Amino acid sequence: MLRRAQALLCCLVLGSPAAGAAPGPDEPVRLAVVNSFGEAVSLRYFSETVDAIARAVAPRRLEVHEYEPSSFLEGAQKNKFDVTIASAGLTTLMLEQTNGSALLSLSTRRAPNPNKANGxxxxxxxxxxxxxxxxxxxxxxxxxxxxxxxxxxxxxxxxxxxxxxxxxxxxxxxxxxxxxxxxxxxxxxxxxxxxxxxxxxxxxxxxxxxxxxxxxxxxxxxxxxxxxxxxxxALYPGWFLSVKPTLPAADARRILMEVLALPPSPRRGVYWTVSSDRKPMRDLFTLMNLEPRKPSVANFIQRYKGYFLGALLVLLALFLYSAAITRITYRRTAALARARERQLKAELELKRSAQTIDSLEKVQAVGLIASMLAHELRQPLVVITNYAQGLRIRLSRGPVDRGVLMSSLDEIEAAGERADEIVEHVRNFVKGRRSRPVELDLGQEVEKIIRTFKRHCRSGISVAFEPCPGLSVRADPVELGIIFMNLLRNSEEACLKNERDTPGRIAVRISRSGERAVVRVQDNGPRLTDEVLERMRKLGRPSSGEGLGLGLGITRELAEGCGGSVSVERCEPRGASVTVSLPLSSSSAQGRSN
The missing domain is CATH 3.40.190.10 (Periplasmic binding protein-like II)
Structure with missing residues (x-):
């Protein structure tokens, strides 16, 4: 196979008899291949690709030349080739310096992700x-x-x-x-x-x-x-197939179609695809001060601006020192006057800032109230809408059983009462009225919330509950319902992102830690990335597309209002866990001491 690939490259450089006899321009198409692996390995990787490019540009001849990294960039500056096969880093530098376009990225059986194919x-x-x-x-x-x-x-x-x-x-x-x-x-x-x-x-x-x-x-x-x-x-995109402006667009299109049509090689699974993430390479170039730029006076100044600035500061310091010796009295007087003026401006600015902060706090409060109302009313309104639509459909088909009708009306009435409780809770918040906490059996309240969640959950997700009897807390039942309903809905959303063969599971466990009750809600959704986990831990900051920011933000506000706290952890190998810690009521604390 190696000898066949070598013979192929030689024929392509010299031009085959068939290609030479075919009509068309005499100007050859020049292909540059950077030889990083060694000649034998490079030929095994790219022989089929070179063959496909030759077919695409026929009847023009294809000349293949091997380059090292330094000679490759020099050849690009002198327009010595039209098509290139090189590493992602070299290709990025070359295209930024001399123009062109990267068409495809190489993937293999060992590196199926084109964004992580080289290191x-x-x-x-x-x-x-x-x-x-x-x-x-x-x-x-x-x-x-x-x-x-x-x-x-x-x-x-x-x-x-x-x-x-x-x-x-x-x-x-x-x-x-x-x-x-x-x-x-x-x-x-x-x-x-x-x-x-x-x-x-x-x-x-x-x-x-x-x-x-x-x-x-x-x-x-x-x-x-x-x-x-x-x-x-770290890993970066692999090899790039790119074209230069010297190659006609029609030839570039035929090369793209011909190479994309190549099947993965039987032994190594080599094929061409599209890389979508070049940011890691640009971050690396920035870190190493290798931003791809053309040499210019502006770039020279940018590179050595620190030295220029340092020399300028030294000269300026010498000048100021010389001037200060002769004008020290005048400067001190002027400095005192300027200091007094700055003090007056600072006092005025402080007053303006205080007024601005007060206005911003009011705007933020209005925004939080509106967001909280919209977020929490959605669930009971969805329940009311679903049952109303269901009854309409049943009635359109004929008489409805009285038991079914009464059960549906009970659900609608319960959802309406919950919506009314939420509206009343928000009204009290706006008027500055504090909620009225009562002593609640935490296990019973959480079990009731889970039952409500299961009745309206149509995703088929299982919920396991492990209570801890005898734990009581002082809290507003509406706020407690909002806290744990939000956590269950968040877990449901995470589980719905699982693959089809991974059923969603939610586990709710209540335990005691000292003088506090601990409720842990854990799901088996997809493994959280570091970015999503960081956003979840910054509770209260809305996150685009994740549905985590507002619900967890409200949960945190309500839990802290009860003297509690909320924490988020990543579970291995998948899923997330949210823990709510609440202080026990005096009766639970005394019961333990007795």
């Missing part, structure tokens, strides 16, 4: 004592080039995020050039202690038998469910 393996020999990034201090490093994306920029950014200087941590940094197998040879022979290589290279070489399994080991190895290759860094 770095920080490698040492299998018998090396190095285990963590901190152990790299004073070691000898081998890399292909400082211009390589996965070979230098990605691991250097990883070291910078851990608080280390990639240029200072190593005793020496040796650039050995392409292919990247040179780095492995340096580490294997002991001329280097550690090396940076692109992900999946170790697996490719082990499968082909060119290196032994266990001959090399990774430092600070990470795990990712979307990536099967060993890696030590």
């Amino acid at each position: 770095t393996a920080v490698i040492v020999r299998g018998d090396s004592p190095v285990q963590t990034l901190a152990d790299l201090q004073g070691r000898r490093l081998a890399i292909v080039s400082r211009k390589a994306f996965a070979g230098w920029q990605v691991p250097a950014g990883e070291l910078m995020r851990s608080g280390q200087n990639p240029e200072a941590i190593f005793s020496s940094i040796r650039e050995v050039g392409m292919p990247m197998e040179n780095v492995l040879r340096e580490v294997k022979t002991g001329r280097a202690d550690v090396g940076f290589v692109i992900t999946c290279l170790l697996e490719e070489l082990e499968e082909s038998g060119r290196i032994a399994r266990g001959e090399f080991r990774l430092v600070a190895e990470k795990k990712d469910p979307d990536f099967a290759c060993r890696h030590s860094t």
Whole structure:
């Protein structure tokens, strides 16, 4: 297969007889391939792609040229190619500097997510004592080039995020050039202690038998469910297929259609798709001060503006010091006058700020009241609407059983009474009247709320309840109902996002912790991301699209009004848990002491 791929590339560079005999322009289409893996591996990966591009541009000839990262960027500046296959980082730099468009991103069986298909393996020999990034201090490093994306920029950014200087941590940094197998040879022979290589290279070489399994080991190895290759860094988009403005749009369209039509390769599952997230690469470029810009006087000034500013400040300080010696008396008098003027302005500004804050607090209060009313009235209004529509449908079909009619009217009446209680509660809040807490059996109240939730829950989600008898709290029953109905609805929304083969489950458990009652509502919804968990913990801040901010915000306000608290935790391997802690009433506390 390797010889066939080599013969294919040679034929494409020279032009096949059929292509040369076909009519059309004599100008060839020039394809640039960055050789990061090594010639043999690169040919195995891209031979089918090169073949598809040749078919797309026929009858024009396709010339294929291999580049290293440094010569690749120089070739782009000189318009030496029309189509490129290169790493995402090199492609981004090249397109920003010389224009063009990235069409497709490479995915494989090992990296099915095109946004997480490339990274770095920080490698040492299998018998090396190095285990963590901190152990790299004073070691000898081998890399292909400082211009390589996965070979230098990605691991250097990883070291910078851990608080280390990639240029200072190593005793020496040796650039050995392409292919990247040179780095492995340096580490294997002991001329280097550690090396940076692109992900999946170790697996490719082990499968082909060119290196032994266990001959090399990774430092600070990470795990990712979307990536099967060993890696030590964050992951970025993989290889990009891009076109330059020198390629006609019709040829670019045919290349796109031809390459997309390629099936995944039988052995490695290599295919082309679309990458949707390039932000991690731009964040890395910003961190390392590698923003892709064309060289210019403005860029030079921007890069060294700190030095210019420092020199200017030194000159300004010398000038001010010289002037102060001759005008010190005048300046002190003027300074006192300015200080008095600033004091008067500050006092006036303070008064204006106090008035502004008072206005903002009133606006915020009105907003909270309106949001709370709209949020809490939705559930009883939905119940009333559903039962009314159901009765209308039943009546349109003929007489309705009196028992069914009375049961539906009871539900409508109960929902109406709950809506009235909510409106009355909000009216009292607006008028500044405090709620009237009464002593309630917490287990009975929560069980009643769960029964109401089950009656109106049509999603088939199961609710398990584990009470703790004998716990009483002082609270407003309406507020208590709002607290736990909100938590049950939030858990229901989370469970509805599960896959079809994962039934939704909610568990409610009551326990006692000292002089407080603890109610824990846990669901088995999808695993929370760090971003969603952070938003849930910042209770009261509305979150777009999640339905978590307002409900939890009201829950927190009402729980704290009862002297309680609310906390949110992520459950493993999936789901979330919200814990409400409420102070026990005096009777429950005395009962324990007796």
